Amino acid sequence: MANAHASTHSTDEKYYIPHESAWPIYGSATLFVLMFGLCGWLNEWYGPWIFAIGAVMLVGLFVGWFAVVIDEHQKGMYNLQVDKSFRMGMMWFIISEVMFFAAFFGALFYARHLSVPWAGGEGVKIFNNLLLWQGSYDAGWPTNGPQALGPRDDGSFETIPAFGLPAINTAILLLSGVTITIAHHALQEGNRRILNIFLAVTFLLGFFFLGLQMWEYSHAYKDLGLQLSTGIYGSTFFMLTGFHGLHVTLGAIMLVVIWFRTMKGHFTPQRHFGFEAVAWYWHFVDVVWLGLFVFVYWV
Amino acid sequence: MANTAAHDATHDAHDHRPQGLKRWLYATNHKDIGTMYLVFACVMFFLGGAMALLIRLELFQPGMQFLDPAFYNSMTTMHALLMIFGAVMPAWTGLANWMVPLQVGAPDMALPRLNNFSFWLLPFAFTLLLLTLFVPGGAPAGGWTLYPPLSLQAGDSFPLTIFAIHLLGISSILGAINVIVTIMNMRAPGMGLLNMSLFCWTWLITAYLLILVMPVLAGAVTMLLTDYFFDTAFFTAAGGGDPVMFQHIFWFFGHPEVYILILPAFGVVSEIIPTFSRKPLFGYESMVYATASIAFLSFIVWAHHMFTVGMPLAGQLFFMLSTMLIAVPTGVKVFNWCATMWKGSISFETPMLFAIAFLFLFTLGGLSGLMLAIVPADFQYHDTYFVVAHFHYVLVPGSVFAIMAAVYYWLPKWSGRMYDEKIGKLHFWMSAIGVNVLFFPQHFLGLAGMPRRIPDYATQFADWNMVSSVGAVIFGFSQLLFVYVIWKAVRSGETAPQRPWEGAHGLEWELPTPAPYHSWDTPPPREVITKGAMH
DSSP, X not given: OOOHHHHTOOTTSOOOOOOOOXXXXXXXXXXXXXXXXXXXXXXXXXXXXXHHHHHHHHHHHHHHHHHHHHHHHHTTOOOHHHHHHHHHHHHHHHHHXXXXXXXXXXXXXXXXXIIXXXXXXXXXXXXXXXXXXXXXXXXXXXXXXXXXXXXXTTOOOOOOOTTTHHHHHHHHHHHHHHHHHHHHHHHHHTOHHHHHHHHHHHXXXXXXXXXXXXXXXXXXXXXXXXXXXXXXXXXXXXXXXXXXHHHHHHHHHXXXXXXXXXXXXXXXXXXXXXXXXHHHXXXXXXXXXXXXXXXXXXX | OHHHHHHHHHHHTTOOOOOHHHXXXXXXXXXXXXXXXXXXXXXXXXXXXXXXXXXXXXXXXXXXXXXXXXXXXXXXXXXXXXXXXXIIHHHHHHHHHHHHHHHHTOSSOSSHHHHHHHHHHHHHHHHHHHHGGGSTTOSOOSOTTOOTTGGGGOOTHHHHHHHHHXXXXXXXXXXXXXXXXXXXXXXXXXXXXXXSOHHHHHHHHHHHHHHHHHHHHHHHHHHHHHHHHSOOOTTOGGGTOOHHHHHHHHHHHHHHHHHHHHHHHHHHHHHHHHHHHTSOOTTHHHHHHHHHHHHHHGGGOGGGGOGGGOOOHHHHHHHHHHXXXXXXXXXXXXXXXXXXXXXXXXXXXXXXXXXXXXXXHHHHHHHHHHHHHSHHHHHHHTTBHHHHHHHHHHIIIIIIHHHHHHHHHHHHHHHSBOOOHHHHHHHHHHHHHHHHHHHHHHHHHHHTTOBSSOSOOOGGGHHHHHHHHHHHHHHHHHHHHHHHHHHHHHHHOOBOOSSSSTTOOSGGGGSOSSOOSSOOSSOOOHHHHHHHTOO
């Protein structure tokens, strides 16, 4: 009778089912405007204006929809079972994000360990290089391909050494993982002052990371001949670090939102799903960065 | 039961039921959202079907008759995208929306607003995709697989296609999250995972597949987008990239995707065959394990779609053998369905007819899949009409027949009305005959060497193409009967009893008919669960 499953249910209070809401269809329309705007912009039908309208709508979407959820949470409309739904939902969302990055890591590994050596004539593929590139392609890593694509006329480019700025960035993100954990413990112990301070430190570290990333990008573009167009190395480098940077940006914004909420006194030591979801997300971008540091910058 | 009925009566007084357009635009009720998914899928099915009829019209005779070749290629591409992402996947999500909460004893889906967001992304995504028909350069014409470099030669349609796929991916992922959370967190107390209906089980596993592979598709098409607009070199050999890499990433998504299309069908058939055989399902647990095995194997077989593109011998052997392994759990399923019918007291209502046709014709499609798995044989079959015949056998009399079976089976519960059995049977026989006339000759055409995705063909292929086109007309137009039979049932069908099928087991049949707008507001009592979950 008393199994593990039953214990998670509170049969005396009902699972909260929201009544009709305009936000979902507004959200779908927002993404449509955003993407249609981007299509027209890329196709040069018109400027970035429809995309910009979509971006404004997107801000409205997050503010509006989240306001409803925060309000319902503050009113105590979510029982523990609803809380568990949110947790599971966030967990599976993060797993889908992991798989998105997996596609780009897969591209990196495939190029580096299979298709580039094959193009260079490894093993039985010797004719690839001889017939296609007259034996001229010296396939190694990093590479921008047999035709040395990229911004420089001589096709050369330089990479960013791991143990310079990227190592500092690694330290920053790892430190931010520590500070958010300190904040979490403070929240559980009811120490709001430490919570507020360490949460602020966490997102400041996040923005610091982003600043350094932007400095690194501009260095790569201006001085190193390393751009998106620098063959497969530039493609994998910028797409992996770029999407990671985008996720850090999102995570940092989420941290700021949560910080405003903790400043307003939201969350209790027992119930703070919003905080935890953001913390999970922050650890996720942290782990992705470790993968980037090892496989993109280092080895 | 008395318990539930009394419970519903007491709640009618403050039963919140929005009216008018808002009920649909702002929906949070799983039944309303499920209905919208199903109606949307039906519209897309007819739109995609119209495109298929245009293809068969052009192929009715050799020579170029009606369509411009580029438009013909657009039709094959758009037909596939519409049918996969617009018809079959939304139909399954619609069925999950309707049935999962009823079958696990939950008051609704776990995240109702997210649920509506998932649905409303679909019409917007297809607006983007269908707009491509009207932009300079025409709709995408490089095949639904979007292989570069061909797909990168598209005109203005290119970003529209890519972003439509992004929106569809978001919709599927959020829908899948909802299904997982509902099943894992919302089951009535006392309902263990192994008391659950097989439809819920197969959908649960499908949802895991969706979450793991839709983001990979998003990544693949994003790389296409940056190759097209931002000079990246993922798929450009000159820059060290590789067009074959796209195929690997795409099929890492694509192969699990075909199981996403078929696994819920296994669930539906596993509900219907026991009902009309009046016997419990044979081998319930082995069905669950077989489904999980198929899902696992689906991640390690992808390169069997690319044998002819070139890969190391070890790769060919591995992907051939892993593909053949799938026949083992699938064989377990087919055996169990047959064993369920063995010595059963079988009656042949329309859902059962569709389920039996599924059993025969899906198996046939699976066996031609085994032929395709053999590397040297695949060198011969690849990109011929044999492949077209194979995947249409698993998708049309496979997935689509199972969706139709599910609609006939549960329509009385949804609408409170019975459909007209005579028209239902007529629809079945027209469909079953039509689909075989349509697709069986394509096996012969493929084995004789007719390539797919070409609007013209050599004259020796004329006879069977003509037969196939006749089948297409029979199959296509008989689907109007499907709409008619549903419309007629909903408008003026006989009132359905609570349990219209005497052999039916499952929590959904413990509810009144039609299922009340809010059901299982409080979890069903334990004895109802045990009664419902009689395997």
